[in-house]
Amino acid sequence: MRPIIDIDHLSKRYDSGTVALNDVSLQINEGEILALLGPNGAGKTTMISIICGLVVPTGGTVRVGGHDIRTDWRGARKLIGLVPQEILLEPFEKVIDCVRFTRGLYGEPPDEAYVEQLLRSLALWDKRDARTRELSGGMKRRVLIAKALSHRPKVLFLDEPTAGVDVALRREMWAVVRDLRAQGVTIILTTHYLEEAEDMADRIGVINRGQLLLCQPKAELMGEFGKKHLTILLDQPLIALPPILKGRGLTLSPSGNALGYDYDTRAERTGIARLLADLAEAGIAVRDVSTKQSSLEEIFISLVEEPQA
Numbered sequence: 253m254r255p256i257i258d259i260d261h262l263s264k265r266y267d268s269g270t271v272a273l274n275d276v277s278l279q280i281n282e283g284e285i286l287a288l289l290g291p292n293g294a295g296k297t298t299m300i301s302i303i304c305g306l307v308v309p310t311g312g313t314v315r316v317g318g319h320d321i322r323t324d325w326r327g328a329r330k331l332i333g334l335v336p337q338e339i340l341l342e343p344f345e346k347v348i349d350c351v352r353f354t355r356g357l358y359g360e361p362p363d364e365a366y367v368e369q370l371l372r373s374l375a376l377w378d379k380r381d382a383r384t385r386e387l388s389g390g391m392k393r394r395v396l397i398a399k400a401l402s403h404r405p406k407v408l409f410l411d412e413p414t415a416g417v418d419v420a421l422r423r424e425m426w427a428v429v430r431d432l433r434a435q436g437v438t439i440i441l442t443t444h445y446l447e448e449a450e451d452m453a454d455r456i457g458v459i460n461r462g463q464l465l466l467c468q469p470k471a472e473l474m475g476e477f478g479k480k481h482l483t484i485l486l487d488q489p490l491i492a493l494p495p496i497l498k499g500r501g502l503t504l505s506p507s508g509n510a511l512g513y514d515y516d517t518r519a520e521r522t523g524i525a526r527l528l529a530d531l532a533e534a535g536i537a538v539r540d541v542s543t544k545q546s547s548l549e550e551i552f553i554s555l556v557e558e559p560q561a
């Protein structure tokens with residue numbers, strides 16, 4: 253995959269003195285879905301705003317499709333669509349006119365066939381003559397996406413597209429995102445819903461206090477940081493751990509019928525085989541075993557949590 257966005261040593265210090273980005277370098281590949289995670293104030297919106305030409309960086313460079321965002325901003329801007337966090341639409345404007353107008357703002361000639369295809373793909377064609385104030389929240393968000401795609405950008409930024417959106421609508425939004433990716437659009441999204449990043453993204457970047465802590469393929473990230481929890485369900489409850497099993501990091505459930513064991517998937521020896529052998533030797537019959545991988549949420553918290561004073 254080749255990079256469509258190349259961010260090199262990017263920094264931003266606002267006039268207030270706040271350093272929102274500190275020497276961030278990152279390449280975003282064509283056709284991928286990249287999720288940017290980070291707590292409030294981490295610098296995500298600043299980064300997106302710089303790439304989209306809305307905020308001027310104080311250091312570093314960004315190239316979009318080879319175009320420098322400062323010296324060749326027109327070339328860069330044409331390749332980018334931005335769906336902002338806030339729903340800002342002209343209430344009395346018709347859906348189709350919103351999209352035509354935004355296309356015009358990018359200096360693109362009218363293309364009714366493309367506008368129709370776009371509205372159909374976002375299930376808005378039937379609503380093309382509705383005024384935006386008559387639409388549901390989900391439809392309004394889809395209009396924002398249609399506007400952002402009106403000039404056929406190659407890269408789409410979605411800044412917290414599902415913030416404050418109910419579960420059904422969130423599913424609908426993610427179906428739209430998957431469709432776009434299938435059409436070859438590169439997608440960069442910020443989200444606070446870690447479950448969704450886990451579900452949707454090809455790569456995950458974690459930003460904290462203006463620094464990019466990591467950016468890795470999702471599977472790699474979850475494997476690398478992945479601790480697993482093993483639950484051993486017993487045939488007969490135990491009152492206490494037998495001496496042979498003490499000091500091994502095992503926990504006994506309050507009911508006494510399950511043992512818990514945390515292990516690192518990267519360790520050469522997880523200790524599971526030995527544990528099961530010792531259980532058999534102690535005459536403890538096992539009914540079932542199951543394992544659970546730590547979630548992205550746990551990984552994220554371990555990366556950004558404040559060190560204890």
Ligand SMILES: Nc1ncnc2c1ncn2[C@@H]1O[C@H](COP(=O)(O)OP(=O)(O)OP(=O)(O)O)[C@@H](O)[C@H]1O
Pocket residue numbers: 266267268270271272290291292293294295296297298299
């Ligand atoms: N226009 C501005 N002037 C001064 N400081 C700003 C400005 N915009 C953002 N900041 C500061 O820069 C830092 C990064 O903010 P940014 O909005 O990029 O974070 P974020 O990761 O997008 O946060 P959130 O998840 O809350 O949207 C914060 O400390 C914020 O207060």
